[in-house]
Amino acid sequence: MCPEAMSTATKLAIENLWEEVRELSLGSTTYQIDHLTSPPTPLQFLRDYISPNKPCLISNSVNHWPALSRWSSTHYLKKTLSSSTVSVHLTPNGRADSLTPHRDNSSSLVFASAHVEKMPFPVALEMVSQSDTCSGKGSNCVAYLQEQNDCFRNEYFDLSQDCDDHIPWASEALGCLPEAVNLWIGNEFSVTSFHKDHYENLYAVISGEKHFVLLPPTDVHRMYIREYPSAQYHYSRDTGDFKLELKEPKRYVPWCSVDPYPSFEEKGRDMSRFPLYYKGPKPFEVTVKAGQVLYLPSMWFHHVSQRPDSRGLTVAVNYWYDMRFDIKYAYFNFLQSIKYSSRSDSPSHQQETLEQQEDDLDVISSVQNGAALEQLNDGEEEQFINRLPHPCDI
Structure with missing residues (x-):
């Protein structure tokens, strides 16, 4: 079978898979x-949701948690964690x-990580509440309290009595018991881009x-x-400004290119750049309200935004359980390895692209260190700008 026919057959098979699932x-x-x-x-949950890798929303599961009433008080949170130092993630846009x-x-485009600072919880909570102007200098600054390393049982241990230690x-x-339990406190500006986790996730919203x-x-x-x-943001308290610097040593992060809520100006471009997303089956959408729990199965892609409570806060606790690396994981890896036949998928082109990205990063780094693009001649500058890494079509 010729490469073109193989590509068409593969594409049709994958699209049929989306519908069949x-x-x-x-x-x-x-x-x-x-x-x-x-x-x-437990039997129903295993049979109807874990085994088929199917999400569900559960109400009336955590009504007995003291957190649902106590955490509505900012005074209670600050008093309980008055002596705790927590991690604050800062970005210019959430x-x-x-x-x-x-x-x-x-x-x-680069994969940008937040600037992270340790500070007393009362100060950190004020930064979240005042986000968008938390620098106090008129520039944008969005604070998010989250640290995905079992932070609820570490940094926020004094609150742990208000929730069950597992579901x-x-x-x-x-x-098994959860490997990690995490606390999330953010506001309307905090958004989590599309990604997947290798955990079975039970996500409980406390407020917002x-x-x-x-x-x-x-x-x-x-x-x-x-x-x-x-890359990573670096925040200056003196100026209230952020700088986005490439990490050293250089490394690349595999990440989802799709934003489900692009700006009006970007919508048309994204629809042509990511046709499989926009022309395929509609995504599933769910809003998790205070007192509800979302079961998010392992390896599901998810994008998260939030609507705060009257204080301007959204608070949640999630439980990460180890996933089973079984035949479903093997099937996923096999599916992910399948490429449509095109020049961009050929090994030689991938190697060329990788080598070119390395060269481009060298130029970007030199610009960061004070060198100017004017040092390139006109032809080199145009070629460099045209080659800068960006999401490409399959």
Whole structure:
């Protein structure tokens, strides 16, 4: 079979897979996940959701948690954690661990990590509440309290008595206790870009709301996962300004290229650049309200935004349980390895692209260190700008 025919056959097979998964397991008419009005039994949870890798929303599962009433008081939070030092993630726009144009050339996207500082919890909470002007100098600054390293049982230990240390019916179904429990305190500006986790995730919202856009692992090609240079924000308290610097040594991060909510100006470009996302089946969407728990299965792609409570805060606790690296994981890796036949997928072209990205990063680094693009001649400068890494079509 010729390469062109193979590419067409592969594409059709993958698109049929998207539809079949929805028809046979997830539901293809409403694009809404199951909503359980009471917690499932361990057997029901294992049979109906864990085994088929299917998300669900559960109400009336954590009503007994003191957190639901106590954490509505900012005074209680500050008093309980008055002596605690916590990690604060700072960005100029609320988008940490996401794709951002590099400051030296807006056409070059990098994977940007937040600037992280340790500070007393009362101060940190005020920064979240005052985000968008938290620098006090008129420039944008968004603070998010989160540290994905079991922070609820470490930095926020004094609050841990207000929630169960695990979800009993989930622990029994999964056959283990959670590996990590994390606390999240943010505001309307904090957004988490599309990504997946290798955990079974039970996500409980305490105050405010979280909105999830979900795609199953079978839709991996629709995410346009690409390698992006890794960078990090650096924040100056003196000036209130952020600088985005490439990390050293150089490394690349595989990340989803799709933003489900592009700006009006970017929508047309993204629709042509990422046609598999926009022309494929609709994503699943769910809003998790205070007192509800979302079961987010392992390897599901998810984008998260939030609506705060009357204080301007959204607070949540999530439980990460180890996933089973079983046949489903093997199937996912096999599916992800399948490429459509095109020049951009050929090994020689990939090697050329990698080598060129290395050269381009050298130039960007030299610009950061004070060198100017004017040092390149006109032809070299134009070639460099045209080559700057950006998401590409399959």
